[in-house]
Amino acid sequence: MDFFQTTVSKKAISLAKKTLESSFVSAGKVSIQFEKEFQKQIGVRNAVSLNSGTSSLHLGLHLMNLKKGDEVILPAQTFLASGLAILMTGATPVFCDIEYLSGNICIKSLEKKITSRTKAIMPIHYGGLPADLGEINKIAKQNKLKVIEDAAHALGSTYKEKPIGSISDFTAFSFQAIKQVTAGDGGALCCKKISDYKRAKRLRWFGIDREASKVSILGERVFEVDELGFKYHMNDLAASLALGNLSNYSSRLKRVRSIASKYTESLKGVPGVQLLETKHDRESSYWLYTLLVDNRENFIKKMLSNGIPVSVVHQGIDRLKIFNGKIKSHINQRKFDNNQICIPIHSGLTNNDVDRVIGAVKEGW
Numbered sequence: 315m316d317f318f319q320t321t322v323s324k325k326a327i328s329l330a331k332k333t334l335e336s337s338f339v340s341a342g343k344v345s346i347q348f349e350k351e352f353q354k355q356i357g358v359r360n361a362v363s364l365n366s367g368t369s370s371l372h373l374g375l376h377l378m379n380l381k382k383g384d385e386v387i388l389p390a391q392t393f394l395a396s397g398l399a400i401l402m403t404g405a406t407p408v409f410c411d412i413e414y415l416s417g418n419i420c421i422k423s424l425e426k427k428i429t430s431r432t433k434a435i436m437p438i439h440y441g442g443l444p445a446d447l448g449e450i451n452k453i454a455k456q457n458k459l460k461v462i463e464d465a466a467h468a469l470g471s472t473y474k475e476k477p478i479g480s481i482s483d484f485t486a487f488s489f490q491a492i493k494q495v496t497a498g499d500g501g502a503l504c505c506k507k508i509s510d511y512k513r514a515k516r517l518r519w520f521g522i523d524r525e526a527s528k529v530s531i532l533g534e535r536v537f538e539v540d541e542l543g544f545k546y547h548m549n550d551l552a553a554s555l556a557l558g559n560l561s562n563y564s565s566r567l568k569r570v571r572s573i574a575s576k577y578t579e580s581l582k583g584v585p586g587v588q589l590l591e592t593k594h595d596r597e598s599s600y601w602l603y604t605l606l607v608d609n610r611e612n613f614i615k616k617m618l619s620n621g622i623p624v625s626v627v628h629q630g631i632d633r634l635k636i637f638n639g640k641i642k643s644h645i646n647q648r649k650f651d652n653n654q655i656c657i658p659i660h661s662g663l664t665n666n667d668v669d670r671v672i673g674a675v676k677e678g679w
């Protein structure tokens with residue numbers, strides 16, 4: 315049994331082969347087709363395909379015109395990349411606490427961290443469960459802040475029946491190797507405002523409008539650049555994989571959600587296990603299924619001895635030196651760091667695998 319599974323569909327392989335045989339692997343028709351399909355199937359808007367989730371976060375933050383001294387508030391229960399993307403702009407990441415029972419940003423703690431230097435909020439949808447976007451966007455509006463959602467875990471998640479990627483100023487997705495839809499590496503930035511969308515499309519490719527800059531008789535594109543750009547575009551080979559893997563995502567997501575329901579039903583009330591909250595107004599993509607357990611080390615040993623891989627996946631990043639590593643006061647984050655553990659969840663698990671996981675947890679440790 316694998317903890318994560320890199321799923322590459324037959325369609326992805328055949329599309330990638332077709333692209334390789336076409337001898338055009340740079341950003342072209344397939345990446346545009348992927349953006350259209352991504353918008354249609356997931357319900358996101360103004361999607362710009364990029365080469366990683368990290369570049370999607372950075373580009374979104376860059377579009378806010380942040381400068382040194384500006385602050386962006388985020389929870390620490392995430393991967394390092396969320397904080398690094400803020401540092402890349404020159405701004406300072408400011409960590410707030412999480413809710414112990416969801417791993418998502420705590421609204422009260424967020425409110426306390428807002429200062430005159432705050433420019434944006436970056437909620438992370440931990441494990442795929444959407445953060446409280448209604449409250450977050452309300453607070454952002456009251457304080458004239460931007461919101462950029464880190465949706466690396468939340469492909470296909472919904473909040474109040476709206477797809478993640480259709481709600482806030484910016485939403486960043488990841489199509490990295492172990493994400494539910496992989497491009498090998500890839501990402502997408504969804505923008506609320508058309509002006510941001512157009513600027514993102516230019517800045518992902520050095521500041522050049524790739525679609526509008528035609529090649530002249532001299533053999534070079536005709537372009538003018540008036541703003542710093544990046545090399546962040548998704549190429550057609552990656553887009554072929556993403557497009558092919560997106561094609562069966564809805565059925566894989568259905569399977570993952572049914573495994574999550576089985577875990578939730580079966581593990582409720584097991585001594586030493588606290589389940590994370592499910593919320594009636596949002597649906598998780600269940601990239602992770604996290605338990606809060608007593609005696610975590612014993613739990614890990616028990617699961618491993620039964621051939622069941624488990625992992626913490628992400629521990630609070632506020633401990634890291636790059637972020638000064640001095641925040642100790644987030645009670646829920648520290649408790650979460652000590653007790654959380656993720657059990658396998660992906661569409662490659664058989665019913666037998668799921669039963670084995672449940673059985674091993676129920677036996678105790």
Ligand SMILES: Cc1ncc(COP(=O)(O)O)c(C=O)c1O
Nearest residue numbers: 366367368392393395466488490
């Ligand atoms: C929460 C979170 N944000 C951002 C990233 C970065 O995405 P990528 O690896 O595609 O750059 C990841 C994972 O890789 C992640 O888990």
